[in-house]
Amino acid sequence: MADSQPLPSWNDGAAKSAILDLVARVTKEGGADFAPPAERIATFDNDGTLSCEQPLQTQFYFAFGRVKELAAKDPALAERQPFKAVLEHDYNTLFGLGLQALYELAFATHAGITDEEFIEIASAWLATAKHPKIGRLFKQCVYRPQIELLAYLRDNGFKTYIVSAGGADFMRAFADEVYGVPREQVIGSSVKLRYDAGGDRVSLSKLSELNIFNDGQAKPLSIGMHIGRRPLLAFGNSDGDLPMMRYTKSGSGARLALLLHHDDAEREAAYDREFRLSPLSEALDKAQDYGFTVVSMKRDWKVVF
Amino acid sequence: MADSQPLPSWNDGAAKSAILDLVARVTKEGGADFAPPAERIATFDNDGTLSCEQPLQTQFYFAFGRVKELAAKDPALAERQPFKAVLEHDYNTLFGLGLQALYELAFATHAGITDEEFIEIASAWLATAKHPKIGRLFKQCVYRPQIELLAYLRDNGFKTYIVSAGGADFMRAFADEVYGVPREQVIGSSVKLRYDAGGDRVSLSKLSELNIFNDGQAKPLSIGMHIGRRPLLAFGNSDGDLPMMRYTKSGSGARLALLLHHDDAEREAAYDREFRLSPLSEALDKAQDYGFTVVSMKRDWKVVF
Numbered sequence: 001m002a003d004s005q006p007l008p009s010w011n012d013g014a015a016k017s018a019i020l021d022l023v024a025r026v027t028k029e030g031g032a033d034f035a036p037p038a039e040r041i042a043t044f045d046n047d048g049t050l051s052c053e054q055p056l057q058t059q060f061y062f063a064f065g066r067v068k069e070l071a072a073k074d075p076a077l078a079e080r081q082p083f084k085a086v087l088e089h090d091y092n093t094l095f096g097l098g099l100q101a102l103y104e105l106a107f108a109t110h111a112g113i114t115d116e117e118f119i120e121i122a123s124a125w126l127a128t129a130k131h132p133k134i135g136r137l138f139k140q141c142v143y144r145p146q147i148e149l150l151a152y153l154r155d156n157g158f159k160t161y162i163v164s165a166g167g168a169d170f171m172r173a174f175a176d177e178v179y180g181v182p183r184e185q186v187i188g189s190s191v192k193l194r195y196d197a198g199g200d201r202v203s204l205s206k207l208s209e210l211n212i213f214n215d216g217q218a219k220p221l222s223i224g225m226h227i228g229r230r231p232l233l234a235f236g237n238s239d240g241d242l243p244m245m246r247y248t249k250s251g252s253g254a255r256l257a258l259l260l261h262h263d264d265a266e267r268e269a270a271y272d273r274e275f276r277l278s279p280l281s282e283a284l285d286k287a288q289d290y291g292f293t294v295v296s297m298k299r300d301w302k303v304v305f
Numbered sequence: 306m307a308d309s310q311p312l313p314s315w316n317d318g319a320a321k322s323a324i325l326d327l328v329a330r331v332t333k334e335g336g337a338d339f340a341p342p343a344e345r346i347a348t349f350d351n352d353g354t355l356s357c358e359q360p361l362q363t364q365f366y367f368a369f370g371r372v373k374e375l376a377a378k379d380p381a382l383a384e385r386q387p388f389k390a391v392l393e394h395d396y397n398t399l400f401g402l403g404l405q406a407l408y409e410l411a412f413a414t415h416a417g418i419t420d421e422e423f424i425e426i427a428s429a430w431l432a433t434a435k436h437p438k439i440g441r442l443f444k445q446c447v448y449r450p451q452i453e454l455l456a457y458l459r460d461n462g463f464k465t466y467i468v469s470a471g472g473a474d475f476m477r478a479f480a481d482e483v484y485g486v487p488r489e490q491v492i493g494s495s496v497k498l499r500y501d502a503g504g505d506r507v508s509l510s511k512l513s514e515l516n517i518f519n520d521g522q523a524k525p526l527s528i529g530m531h532i533g534r535r536p537l538l539a540f541g542n543s544d545g546d547l548p549m550m551r552y553t554k555s556g557s558g559a560r561l562a563l564l565l566h567h568d569d570a571e572r573e574a575a576y577d578r579e580f581r582l583s584p585l586s587e588a589l590d591k592a593q594d595y596g597f598t599v600v601s602m603k604r605d606w607k608v609v610f
Contacts, residue, residue, distance in 0.1 A: 038487055115529050159489070172533045182343055183533035184464070193529050195522040195548055202548070202555040204529045211530070217500040224420050224498050224509040225516070226531060228477045228488035243500055243507070250507040 006152045009145040009302045015295045018256055019149065019233075023156050025254040026232055033254035037157040041231040043223060043244060044150070046164035046171055046188075048237040048278065049260055050179060052134065052141040054269040055091065057277070059170045061138070062125050063106030070109065095276040099165060099240075100213045102277070107167060107191045111208035115169055115193065118206060122173035134305075139178050145301045146235075150179055153233070161185045161231075163223060165215035165240055165278075169206075187222050189214045219244035231255075237262065238278040242290075245283065249291050257292045259283055264297040267304045311457045314450040314607045320600045323561055324454065324538075328461050330559040331537055338559035342462040346536040348528060348549060349455070351469035351476055351493075353542040353583065354565055355484060357439065357446040359574040360396065362582070364475045366443070367430050368411030375414065400581040404470060404545075405518045407582070412472060412496045416513035420474055420498065423511060427478035439610075444483050450606045451540075455484055458538070466490045466536075468528060470520035470545055470583075474511075492527050494519045524549035536560075542567065543583040547595075550588065554596050562597045564588055569602040572609045 010016040025033035026040060047053035067086045071078045078087055082105055085093035094102060110118055131141045150160045162171055162181055168188030175181040190211040193204040214222050220243050223231065234241070234248035237260040245257035261284065263270050272280040287294050297304065315321040330338035331345060352358040372391045376383040383392050387410055390398035399407060415423055436446045455465045467476055467486055473493030480486040495516040498509040519527050525548050528536065539546070539553035542565040550562035566589065568575050577585040592599050602609065 038481060041489075115533065116535070119533070168530070169533065176343060184346075184531060186533065190530055193526045195525055195552075197548070197551060200555065202525070202552045204525060204552070220500055220507070220509060221498045225473070225495055226489065228420065228424075228474065228491065230421070243502070246502060247500075247507045247509070250505065 007145065007148050009148055011300050011302050013300055015258065015293055015300045018293045019152075019258075022233060022254055022256045023153070027156050035232060035253065039229060039232065040153075040156070040158040041161065041227055041229050042150075042153050042158045042233040043161045043163040043219075043231045043235070043248070044146070045219075045236040045238070045241045045244075046162050046166050048262070049235055049241070050142055050146045050150075050162070051138075052131065052143075052268060053278065054262075054271065054275075055133070057166060058131075058138045058141070059106055059166050060102065061129065061132075062122060062170065063109050065125070065129075066109040099215065099277045103165065103167065103189055103213065104210055107189070107206075107210065108208040111191070111206055114196075114203040114205050116203070118169050119173050122170050126174050136305075139174050141305065142178055143301070144303050144305060147179065149235075150181070154180065158232070159185065161187060161223075161227065163187045163214070163219050163234075163244060165189055165213065168214075187214065187226050215240040217243045220247035223247070233258070235260065236283070238275075238280045239283050240278055242283045245292060246290055257290070258295055259287055259292045260295045260297065262297055263299075264301075264304065266298075268297060312450065312453050314453055316605050316607050318605055320563065320598055320605045323598045324457075324563075327538060327559055327561045328458070332461050340537060340558065344534060344537065345458075345461070345463040346466065346532055346534050347455075347458050347463045347538040348466045348468040348524075348536045348540070348553070349451070350524075350541040350543070350546045350549075351467050351471050353567065354540055354546070355447055355451045355455075355467070356443075357436065357448075357573060358583065359567075359576065359580075360438070362471060363436075363443045363446070364411055364471050365407065366434065366437075367427060367475065368414050370430070370434075371414040404520065404582045408470065408472065408494055408518065409515055412494070412511075412515065413513040416496070416511055419501075419508040419510050421508070423474050424478050427475050431479050441610075444479050446610065447483055448606070449608050449610060452484065454540075455486070459485065463537070464490065466492060466528075466532065468492045468519070468524050468539075468549060470494055470518065473519075492519065492531050520545040522548045525552035528552070538563070540565065541588070543580075543585045544588050545583055547588040550597060551595055562595070563600055564592055564597045565600045565602065567602055568604075569606075569609065571603075573602060 026035040047057040064086050077083045134141050166188050168190050171186045172183040175186050192207045192209045192211045196203045196205050230251040231248045233256045234245050235258040249255050249257035331340040352362040369391050382388045471493050473495050476491045477488040480491050497512045497514045497516045501508045501510050535556040536553045538561045539550050540563040554560050554562040
């Protein structure tokens, strides 16, 4: 399993060392921190941790396209908030809604279709949709050092999970192809589903009502429900990841909680507490108290994309 | 992957043939029904499908022991229903409560402890607790033909899941050891959890409030939430499994929905619609309409335990 040159896109330094050290400890049979493969769980936030979330998380571009379609059929919609703000790219109004309300809007635009239809629609969109600033496919606006880290962990017997505030079904449309994470290892926000057995084919229809908004404390709670084990490693980039990271780091034995700091305006973006949709503040201020390892995009990553 | 003599505890017949046929079809590369490994999901009910549920599902014996402990500390409890019925082994009263209420009672007896503590307590109980009629460990009151089937499916690239009305954390205490199913592939009923960050160690505490009662339509809905894929094979034994079986069977391509019929009073038990906690009625009556394959314990299984 050992790779003589793991994580080639990571610069040598404290962050890379901490990762290599954790993996060495938990895989060393007979060692004090050895963890059998069943216990090797790693959880990653998605937006801002595995992929670019600036100026907006990917799913909103997808949902906003859907708002345009709906407004074309129903012009009255274009005059109502928050649809008006979407159509006018009025980010100030949209950011004022907050992350949960914005996701609820996004989810509502796809109510009524089945989960299987939704994944097809999202997959088709993702096949051609490009990031407005980076100019490449959204699917390619993911961080190369993180793709290497996910693969390195799996090579060492870890199961890698995504635990994100983003919609689970949206992420399931690309997580396997892009991250090597199968659908069932994607935990995200979700709407309630309805069991429809009226026709010949039994299906699950997406409703507009929120089931779980998977951010903040909801992340460790959903890890408890879906996985039933405390992770050995968690990786986040905002205060929405703080409870998952504390839950992970405070377990017994060797554990690692990594916090990506976007401090690289040249290669990607430099932001933390001022990003209203998903600020990084307490997790950064208390990183030392909580034992988090801060990853500087500028210092620790040789390449970004 | 192919085993020259798969499923040795299954008698030759329609049920065994249907299983072998499904696996042959979905694993034949280039075949019309080929399913890539990512799509090979199989879901099994637990109580009555993988393990004996007569006269009661295993988790109730565990919870009833806890009721005794609580009543010893608080004698007034022994005079109140439903605790009185538990202490007096008054099954008639208990069955009248119904499956959900009985599980809610079971869950409430372990409120306040963390999910990690619960799994330790349940594991310790399971290490020595014996079935009152069968006389062996509860962990050994599982069906050998099903253990073979789970392993056979995994040998052919399937991910095997448990999707049960039983408590997820209780099943997680034995599913890996007994069924080879890791904790994260156990989907069950659950209580709400609370994120506790008060002390040095962040933990998840079990509350008494029900989160999901995973029976009936909740089964396909939880498959949608946890897995995000329609299974290729589902196995149940009661009307509580009917929606999961219909959902599975009505997908495109080769699919199999199997229904275990307990018709073997000599080797285990003979029951269906009269078992008040979890009756088998509609699923049996409409098996042909829905395309279910009925498995007769008496006819199709060479051995039971």
